[in-house]
Every structure is written in C-alpha cells, then in structure tokens.
Amino acid sequence: MDVKAITKSVQKLSVSNIHSGIVCGKCATDPIEGFRYACLVCEDYDLCTECYQKKSTSEDHRAFHPMLPILAPDDLAKALKNLTTSQVKIFSCPYCGDGDLAIGKLAAHCLEYHSHKGGKVRCPICVTFSVPDKKRWITEDTLLLHLLVDHQNKDGYVLDLNGNECSVCVEQISTDDSKQLVCGHVFHGNCINLWLRNKSTCPMCRKDVDCNRSRMPDSDSDSDLAEIEF
Structure with a gap:
C-alpha cells in the first residue's frame, strides 16, 4: 500500500x-x-x-x-x-x-x-x-x-515510535512486551495497563484513548490497545 x-x-x-x-x-x-x-x-x-x-x-x-x-x-x-x-x-x-x-x-x-x-x-x-x-x-x-x-x-x-523507551517507567521496551495506543505511542504492556486504570489519556501526547475506562479489563487483552507489529 x-x-x-x-x-x-x-x-x-x-x-x-x-x-x-x-x-x-x-x-x-x-x-x-x-x-x-x-x-x-x-x-x-x-x-x-x-x-x-x-x-x-x-x-x-x-x-x-x-x-x-x-x-x-x-x-x-x-x-x-x-x-x-x-x-x-x-x-x-x-x-x-x-x-x-x-x-x-x-x-x-x-x-x-x-x-x-x-x-x-x-x-x-x-x-x-x-x-x-x-x-x-x-x-x-x-x-x-x-x-x-x-x-x-x-x-x-523497525518503526520505533518511542525511541525504544517506555515513557511510564523510562526503561527499554522489547518487542515481546510492547503495547501501542491508537495515537501511535508504545509502552510496556503492564505499564500502560496500570496507567489507564487511573487516567484516560496517553502519557506522552495526552490524547484521550480510553472512552470507557470502567470497562477496562485487568488482563493484557485491553480492547483499547493493540500489539505493535515489527
């Protein structure tokens, strides 16, 4: 394409x-x-x-x-x-x-x-x-x-959207443990899951990415996140 x-x-x-x-x-x-x-x-x-x-x-x-x-x-x-x-x-x-x-x-x-x-x-x-x-x-x-x-x-x-660093914990991200928000920014799966339990915006650009936080599951199968592909 x-x-x-x-x-x-x-x-x-x-x-x-x-x-x-x-x-x-x-x-x-x-x-x-x-x-x-x-x-x-x-x-x-x-x-x-x-x-x-x-x-x-x-x-x-x-x-x-x-x-x-x-x-x-x-x-x-x-x-x-x-x-x-x-x-x-x-x-x-x-x-x-x-x-x-x-x-x-x-x-x-x-x-x-x-x-x-x-x-x-x-x-x-x-x-x-x-x-x-x-x-x-x-x-x-x-x-x-x-x-x-x-x-x-x-x-x-690779399309390394965050410079290979999670802005939540400020540590390196591996391709096996990365989650991408709809705005394009990437984080550790556990880090961004914890973040979105209390906030509804991306930690980097502050875009609203969680329209219904109360329905967010505790598992890594968060519907507002997608596995990043390299």
Missing part, C-alpha cells in the same frame, strides 16, 4: 483529524487539522494544507524543500493497522524528495545516493510518529547513520 492508497482509505473515516500541538508555520493555524506537511530540511516547520498548496515560504523555508505529508494520529493509526514495516511506504527522502519509501528502502536509497551527504535534516520516521526529542534535526552526521542507530535492531529496520 503506497501513500496515495492510504490517503484514499482514511478520507472515508469520520474520526478526529487534529495534530495536537502542531502549528502552521505560515498562517499560525493551531492546531493543524487533516494533513500536515512537515519540512524535512527546516528544524521545526510544518504547513497546513492550504498554505502548502499555496507553496508558502518563510525566511528560512523554501518552496523546493522536501515536504512530508502526514496524516493525523487517528487516521494514521487506522491506515497503518495490520501493515508490516516493509508495507508502510509513506516516507520521503529529506535530501532529494523521493517519496513513497518504506524505512528499509529509505535506508537503501540513502546508502546509494546520500551516504556522504551531511547537513541538518529531519528524520521522516521520527517526524511522522512524533518521537520525543527527535522531531527536530537529527544529531547524527547523516540520515543513513541515524536510521542504522535509531531505527534498526537485530531483526532489521
């Missing part, structure tokens, strides 16, 4: 389409609704659909900068449900703008064409999933190095 197919499928969904905390860098719309367009060159710059279609620029942002279209969290979670990592072909190269790439293909693309290219860019995976402390410029010399360090484990490339 490519990004065009994902877009068509989620346009039919009547769900929340707000990017909480994301402000349009041109018209200052807060929050952005529907698609947001994240610049992969500027440190922290997003546009709403209207400003993107107008090819809006700023003192630092230029119209030729690669832009990544990102669905709102609810839409994104539904669009990517049951897809494997290699099937998530929604990422763009921040150096040349090539799009519709899975994370493995993005790494291969960077290896072939941009392995020695420096310059500050944003990681399309971190930006898409709002990875804490990694939504701005990458700290590594190249995107390829960043992908190898932050988005790869012994099993291959």
Whole structure:
C-alpha cells in the first residue's frame, strides 16, 4: 500500500483529524487539522494544507524543500493497522524528495545516493510518529547513520515510535512486551495497563484513548490497545 492508497482509505473515516500541538508555520493555524506537511530540511516547520498548496515560504523555508505529508494520529493509526514495516511506504527522502519509501528502502536509497551527504535534516520516521526529542534535526552526521542507530535492531529496520523507551517507567521496551495506543505511542504492556486504570489519556501526547475506562479489563487483552507489529 503506497501513500496515495492510504490517503484514499482514511478520507472515508469520520474520526478526529487534529495534530495536537502542531502549528502552521505560515498562517499560525493551531492546531493543524487533516494533513500536515512537515519540512524535512527546516528544524521545526510544518504547513497546513492550504498554505502548502499555496507553496508558502518563510525566511528560512523554501518552496523546493522536501515536504512530508502526514496524516493525523487517528487516521494514521487506522491506515497503518495490520501493515508490516516493509508495507508502510509513506516516507520521503529529506535530501532529494523521493517519496513513497518504506524505512528499509529509505535506508537503501540513502546508502546509494546520500551516504556522504551531511547537513541538518529531519528524520521522516521520527517526524511522522512524533518521537520525543527527535522531531527536530537529527544529531547524527547523516540520515543513513541515524536510521542504522535509531531505527534498526537485530531483526532489521523497525518503526520505533518511542525511541525504544517506555515513557511510564523510562526503561527499554522489547518487542515481546510492547503495547501501542491508537495515537501511535508504545509502552510496556503492564505499564500502560496500570496507567489507564487511573487516567484516560496517553502519557506522552495526552490524547484521550480510553472512552470507557470502567470497562477496562485487568488482563493484557485491553480492547483499547493493540500489539505493535515489527
């Protein structure tokens, strides 16, 4: 499934389409609704659909900068449900703008064409999933190095939405003990189960993810959580 197919499928969904905390860098719309367009060159710059279609620029942002279209969290979670990592072909190269790439293909693309290219860019995976402390410029010399360090484990490339750390207990998450909320953030199963017994929001983005907390079971079969797939 490519990004065009994902877009068509989620346009039919009547769900929340707000990017909480994301402000349009041109018209200052807060929050952005529907698609947001994240610049992969500027440190922290997003546009709403209207400003993107107008090819809006700023003192630092230029119209030729690669832009990544990102669905709102609810839409994104539904669009990517049951897809494997290699099937998530929604990422763009921040150096040349090539799009519709899975994370493995993005790494291969960077290896072939941009392995020695420096310059500050944003990681399309971190930006898409709002990875804490990694939504701005990458700290590594190249995107390829960043992908190898932050988005790869012994099993291959992964969509590591939390930087491999549970924000509840602040310890590393293994793929055998991970739970993903509808907003896309991942936690230890036991940690998030305990959290949601007293609260109804995601610990990271504060999105309301538990509409009926009183019916939440004590077991790991929580209907508001889904096993993350790598």
